[in-house]
Amino acid sequence: MHPDDLPEGIVVADGTGRVVCFNAAASRITGLTAADALGAAFQQVLPLEDVDGRRWWQVTDPYGGLATRTGQPERNLLLPGGREVMVAARYVRAYPKGPLQRLVVTLRGTEARRRAERSHAELIATVAHELRSPLTSVKGFTATLLAKWERFTDDQKRLMLETVDADANRVTRLIAELLDISRIDSGRLEVRRQPVDMAAAVRRHVEAHIAAGRSADRFAVRVSEPLPGLWADPDKVDQVLGNLLENAVRHGEGTVTIEVAAAPLRHDEEGTAVTVSDEGPGIPEESMSRVFTRFWRGSKRGGTGLGLYIVKGIVEAHGGTIAVDRAADGGARFRFTLPVGAPAFLA
Structure with a gap:
């Protein structure tokens, strides 16, 4: 491999301290050409300083220091002009x-x-903001009830306790989101595969929305039988469906259509595809590429903006894919596909 093929800057000095290798990435980072660097003393090519203004090479002294040393761990240093760069050294x-x-x-x-x-x-600022409101409510209502319990009627007490319960659930959901993000970012999101009836799961979520007071006319469920047997994590599938339906109901308009169908995947593998679409204004074309990133909230504020990032992480942890585009009626259309998979004890 040629040094110029490496993505990191590489500078090599020989036993006399003269630069014998200066790759393209090093030129890009330092602003020096290889012609200027090769043959020059390494201290002149890389006049590095720490944040306290000390010359790094004088402090580390690679050629005259302890012969037991093998290098320097990576640290943040400054190039002339104050430009920051991460530097590590190896003594051969x-x-x-x-x-x-x-x-x-x-x-x-x-x-x-x-x-x-x-x-x-x-992320910290978002979490702090999202936690402050429910915790303020919980603290205020509990303090009021403790101080003035006898002054309230049973109906008033019930209303305040129901509010406290709802805000506590909100905090619990936020903590669960943070744990999911931590696992997704570190690649430790576990998938415990079990048989999943996707059509039944979709109908269950729709029924929950109707039970919560939304009109049954708001939803249309279309299932194309037969569906392949699906092995997936039922809790995480519920999380994906819940998030997509909630987004369609809250931010979309008109009928929310959920379609479930078999989907052929690569290498002749079977899968199940779920499409959730609405008849609202949809997502602007310029925002399509950012929908599944952290903190994307679209035109309407509210929420942490982490839900779709987590949805994408869950789908991909199953080996599936998810995409967004514009529905036939102009609204947003989310489509995710999960491979049939295998039981957890065979995966």
Whole structure:
């Protein structure tokens, strides 16, 4: 492999401290050309400083320091002009405690880390905001009931306790979302496969919406039989269906149509596809690519904006796919497909 093929910056100095390798990524990060760097002293090519203004090479002293050292762990340093860069060093010796033969330095830009830090900060701010409202309500009602219990009628007490219960459920859901995000980001989202009747699951969710007071005319369920036997995590399938139907009801308009059908996948594998569509204004074309990212809320504010990110993570953890486009009647249309799968004890 050629050094220029590597995504990270690579700078190699020989036993005398002269640069003998300076790849394309290092040029991009430092702004120097290979012609300017090759043959020059490594301290001149990389005049790095720490955040306290100390010259890093004077502190680390790779050629004159302890012969037992094998390198420097990655850390954040500054190039001239204050540009941040992640730097790690490896000391190559012919034998333990021998003189330094090569100094190998890797360079990485900090943009990806900065994006991750901003994402984490936004997540913390969102969670803090979402927790503050229900917890304030819970604290206020419980404090009022404890202080003035005898002054309220039974109906008033019931109303306040029902509000406390609903807000506690809201906090519980938020915590569950955070746990799901943690597992998705770390690749530890577990899928416990069991037989799932997708058509029955869809009807159960629709019936729950109707029981909650929504009109039965608002929903249309279409099932194309026969469906293949599906092995999936029933709790997580319920989470996906619940989120997609709730979004269609809250943010869409007109009839919410849920279609369930068999779907051929690659390599002659069978699968089940579920499509949820509405007749509302739909999702703007320029927003389609951001629907499944964190904190996307569309034109209407409210909620954490984490639901569709979690839905995508759950579907992909099953080996499935999910997509969004515009429905025939102009609304949003979400379609996810799950492979038939295998029992958890065979997976």
